[in-house]
Amino acid sequence: MNMSPEQLIDSNIKLVSLPAIVAQVNQMVNDPTVSAADIAMAIGQDTALTARLLKIVNSPFYRFPSKIETLSMAITVLGTRQLRDLVITAVIIKRFQSNIDPAFDLETFWCHSVTAAIASRAIALKLMLANSERFFVTGLLHDIGKMVMYLTLPNESVRLLKALENPDCDIEHIEQEIFGFRHDDVGIALMSAWHFPESLIAPVRSYITLQGPPQDLKDAAVLHLANNIANNMQTPISRDDDTVLNPAALEILGLSPEDVETIYEETYRNLDALLDVFYYDIAA
Secondary structure: OOOOHHHHHHOOOOOOOOOHHHHHHHHHHOOOOOOHHHHHHHHHOOHHHHHHHHHHHOOOOOOOOOOOOOHHHHHHHHOHHHHHHHHHHHHHHHHOOOOOOOOOOHHHHHHHHHHHHHHHHHHHHHOOOOOHHHHHHHHHHOOHHHHHHHHHOHHHHHHHHHHOOOOOOOHHHHHHHHHOOOHHHHHHHHHHHOOOOHHHHHHHHHOOOOOOOHHHHHHHHHHHHHHHHHHOOOOOOOOOOOOOOOHHHHHHHOOOHHHHHHHHHHHHHHHHHHHHHHHHHHHO
């Protein structure tokens, strides 16, 4: 196929576009002259989104001691960037709920993605990394390129599904052979078209190989480990994801196998309740 990931996104921009509120909130968060009240007012124009955000903030995910009643209060306790990241989460899951080929198992896709997001945040919190919510977003979006490929290139995607019936096949190799690029390449192109910050994009660029600029490797290792945890969870996992845990990820993060088991157990313990909030409620 003689097309780059960027060309694929550009030629299908309407199909993969996000509601204007995402770009608006992202722009406002990056503008030092905009106040938290301004951001709350902008989001508040969308009553359905506001209700979803407040439900998420009041979920077991955060365990706040008292109920968060308003967006202004949510921004006060979370910060503007963290709330921006929750807007991205809620909007994207809601946006990509239709027009998917029946062969693409949407529930499996989002269950895997949300599980990886929960694990990413758990790892970041354990390591006390700054802005743990961005790791949730990165975990959620690490496979978004797969969905775009199924949406825009259905014939090639059917070929991919047939190839994946062989358990010994390597998805990255097969994708490169069929499409001329991999799903992570498409995800990076999409997130760039959405004008997402580099802090969200860089881990997706490096999490499979754990190769790249030294400053990006820790975030990439978080995503690599989270993806592996999600693939071993007793929830539906992506049948086209066979990434094996690279021991280098644990070395980069300074985590022991016992630490990983603790993170795994925490993710599993919270999974059902958080899937309800982050997928099933939003998808309804």
